[in-house]
Amino acid sequence: MKEEVNTSLPETERNRLKHALKCRNLRPTRQRTCVYGVILEKRDHPTADDIHLRVRKKLPSISLATIYNCLDTLVECELVKQVHLDRAPTRFCPNRTPHAHFHCRDSGKVYDVSLDDERLSAIEQFLPHGFTADTIELSFLGRGPVTNTIS
């Protein structure tokens, strides 16, 4: 039995997802759509576990294994990027434009740092002859701008 569940993914993104999946002979299942929706909804670099908690509000029976499956598919489709910081669980990011990440030691927050074409190609040129990269990950660890505190 197929229940209709609103996985509330805006038209543009839904089409982007459908298209990217179709190119690879994969199906836009409810689970994949919903996982993608949740990642787009709150762009705070959630872990698989965070995503599981959020998706369960819409698809209460979804398992963590499926979350990982869906995420792997989305990464394959280049709709989502993985972020590897510290000895911490992998985080996921739907920002498809070239960008780096900044991880604040104080707040734990992760910020996107956008990279224009010039910067991106500068980085690509770091590679010695014979090496080609399909994925570049750049991350900073430090302190972000001082936020107001009660002092």
Add this chain to the structure above:
Amino acid sequence: MKEEVNTSLPETERNRLKHALKCRNLRPTRQRTCVYGVILEKRDHPTADDIHLRVRKKLPSISLATIYNCLDTLVECELVKQVHLDRAPTRFCPNRTPHAHFHCRDSGKVYDVSLDDERLSAIEQFLPHGFTADTIELSFLGRGPVTNTIS
């Protein structure tokens, strides 16, 4: 009882370690010395587990927890860097000069990609105003130079 074990760390590195530890009021224990020695010996970006196996040849009773403790200390002392690739265990690298990492999809090998001052400061300038980073991690995922294969 103190057994003398040769942890075979060359003079220069031994001094570097001693100095870095002293600055932070930490002690150059046999375990720390040996872990550092092993990391310097074979610069293949080993995991904590790899390091455990290697150190045990010299200090057979050392525990994995101590390996992690020592590694954390060495990272704190800026003698060792952590490398975070994929959803894989953290690797450790004794290259103290600025460099990026290249991870080969085919062989799984990790290469250091050295960064001169110019490149490093170019990267630092990516950060928006108000952000300061003490650690920068840049990694590439792709294919390395083709090695000879039996075809």
Add this chain to the structure above:
DNA sequence: GAACAAAATTAGAATAATTCTATTTATTTC
């Protein structure tokens, strides 16, 4: 639209990485 094949999901177990806790051992300081 029934029947089959292929793809995807599922629960839960298994594995593996890392951290924690409580105890023991070693080192420094007085």
Add this chain to the structure above:
DNA sequence: GAAATAAATAGAATTATTCTAATTTTGTTC
């Protein structure tokens, strides 16, 4: 050399991720 502190230890605990085998869903063919 005793007290105080730091570090190491074993092993348990926790957590992240993967795997397995069974079930459900989807797509295709007749």
